[in-house]
Amino acid sequence: MLHKASVRDYMAANLVTFKPQMDLLKAIHLLIENGISGAPVTDSLGNVIGLLSEKDCINATLKAAYEQHNQGKVEDFMSRDVHTVEADDSILSVAKLFIDSPYKRYPVIDDNRLVGQISRRDVLRAILVIGQN
Structure with missing residues (x-):
């Protein structure tokens, strides 16, 4: 069933989403x-152009401290190589992606627009729900 x-x-x-010009x-x-x-x-069209993580923010803070300047904007530190999944993909295929990658979450797109996010915990929730039925 999975x-x-x-x-x-x-x-x-x-x-929660960020815009590239948002202050870090x-x-x-x-x-x-x-x-x-x-x-x-x-x-502005809802296309995913990056991902900002805690690690990106810590990296920005360290860089700012060493260079003695302000952190900057989200676009200066976001990861641009974003891997996404489609809303109609199966939970099973996404579970496999999580096993084969270091990512903890994937933006979910439908018709090239952001519609949600799927995390490892969401996959576990699906396994639990389906396993109980």
Whole structure:
């Protein structure tokens, strides 16, 4: 049954997202305030153009401390090589992606627009729900 469950059924749809011109300190505040470890960066059309993680923020802070300047904007430190999954992909295929990669989450797209995010925990939730049925 796991191969029939789709990402759309288990993804988080209400996401914190960042814009590339957002001040990095504001982005760090939103990460902390929302208890999340990263979030997608989108352009004005909702296309995923990057991902900002806690690690990116720490890297920016260290760089700023060494160079004695302000952290900068989200676009200066976001990861641009973003791997996404489709909303209609199966949970099973995404579980395999998590095993084969270091990523903890994937932005979910539908028709090239961000519609959600799927995490390792969401996959575990799907396994639990399907296993109980």
